[in-house]
Amino acid sequence: MVTAVAVAAALVVPAASGAAPVTVASAIGQQNGATATVRGYVVGQPTATNTVVRSGFPSDYALALADSPTQTGTGQMLYVQVTSSFRAQWGLRANPGLLGRQVDVTGVLGAYFSHPGLTSTTAFAFAGGAVPTTTTTTGPTTTTRPTTAPTTTVPGGVDDYYRAALGKSGATLKTALHGIIRNQTRLSYDQVWEALKVTDEDPANPNNVVLLYSGRSQSKSANGGNADDWNREHVWAKSHGDFGTATGPGTDVHHLRPEDVSVNANRGNKDFDSGGSAAAEAPGNYTDGDSWEPRNAVKGDVARMLFYMAVRYEGGDGFANLELNDRVANGTAPYHGRSSVLLRWHAQDPPDAFEKRRNQVIHDRFQGNRNPFVDHPEWAASIWG
Incomplete structure (x- = not known):
């Protein structure tokens, strides 16, 4: 032939x-x-x-x-x-x-x-x-x-994938993106364990995952609730909107990441802002009573995960309408901040190969949807800038 x-x-x-x-x-x-x-x-x-x-x-x-x-x-x-x-x-x-x-x-x-x-x-x-x-x-x-x-x-x-959003800006763009990315497969909270072992795999060691804040490469099998295990960190704190681990925002791996148990507890439900004292077990991270500053290598990653959540969860499907604001200490309100700092981090730390691969893997193997701000970073300023 x-x-x-x-x-x-x-x-x-x-x-x-x-x-x-x-x-x-x-x-x-x-x-x-x-x-x-x-x-x-x-x-x-x-x-x-x-x-x-x-x-x-x-x-x-x-x-x-x-x-x-x-x-x-x-x-x-x-x-x-x-x-x-x-x-x-x-x-x-x-x-x-x-x-x-x-x-x-x-x-x-x-x-x-x-x-x-x-x-x-x-x-x-x-x-x-x-x-x-x-x-x-x-x-x-x-x-x-x-x-x-x-x-x-x-x-x-x-x-x-974004055809319905191209050429739009501001609130119109946000609405169009929501209509695109809300079409997803929802994982159970147990399924998140296995998803993170794939999405956050260490490129240098396929037996390990890379922890978000601490940056440590750790065995995939060392997950759980014991000291020095890694667990499932909700980057959009699950109390901000009180969604817990409910299927949907509580299990959306676009904002769930592996992290050391004690570092996860230290971050708690704090908003994101610059400054504070050095965070234990997480070099390059800083914290105070109401905010957390991640290490430089993932500042943009954190921002884009929060941008995603603010567009994906708009009050439908029985969940709260999640929104960014320029405050800290948001508590259980469905808000996360500080937006001005997040926009600055987003510009300072553009998507890298690890983040782009993660976005693709989530789309291809787990949820069938994408984080628009990894694919189109310029859209963040169009909506919130």
Whole structure:
């Protein structure tokens, strides 16, 4: 049997109907949901409706294009979503040298960050008609066509999961994300033990899990309630909303993590804030009477878990409406803080490989839903910033 395998190091999706790329000004005036290829200069990264930064890029998730490389007015910029498949090559954090380059981007003309935009992008290329590299193998014969610029096209990807949320912002985005992530398989509290042995497996030792606050690698089998065992830490303290270990928020592994029994007890139901005294058995953590500061390596992880909970549990399904606030000592109220600190930690500690793998494993093997703020960190500022 003859098989044909196409290996695309770079593919280009042309403009609809073979049309030439449109200008940024034209794209801004045609926010009608049509697919188009837009040509413009990369002039920065949008971080809010009226804010574009030109240095210190916080992520690889968005570009701002303009018809002039020196444009500074956001009203003359098009905000472009960099979908997951393109971030390594076309994100500004990873590729700051893109600033000032002229590019062609194919996507859907529609609002992004509540601003004229191009979303659900399917192709990126440097302007100038680069020829794609395509290698086709049929039996023993291989042919290759060269390219003069890096271009990439991968349809779909994780952004298919978020299709109903793309282009939205603020409360509308929060509502759309809730509608997506509420569709999940609910685990029992006993099932959480086995899930954590997979989601938090030590990459350097598959027999161990990594404890959230202390950072210690510990045997998967050393779980329980004895001193120096690890147990199930509710990052959104289960008393904040009084959901306990109920199936749902009390068993949602997007915010449940392995932790040393005594460290878990020391954290208790405290809110998150900066400062305090060094926490016993958890180097780099600090605590006082009403707050806990985790070690630097997981500050962003903690923030994103709380962001997830505040969107996932909106008062339906018999559970409290969980919300962030900018306070500590929230007690049994369905609030968790301090939001301003969490947003800062989120920016300082972006998702790493461990957190991204964890998100994927929870989706694929346990709950079937995702943490949007691991996949799209920029959404936190859009909702709470």
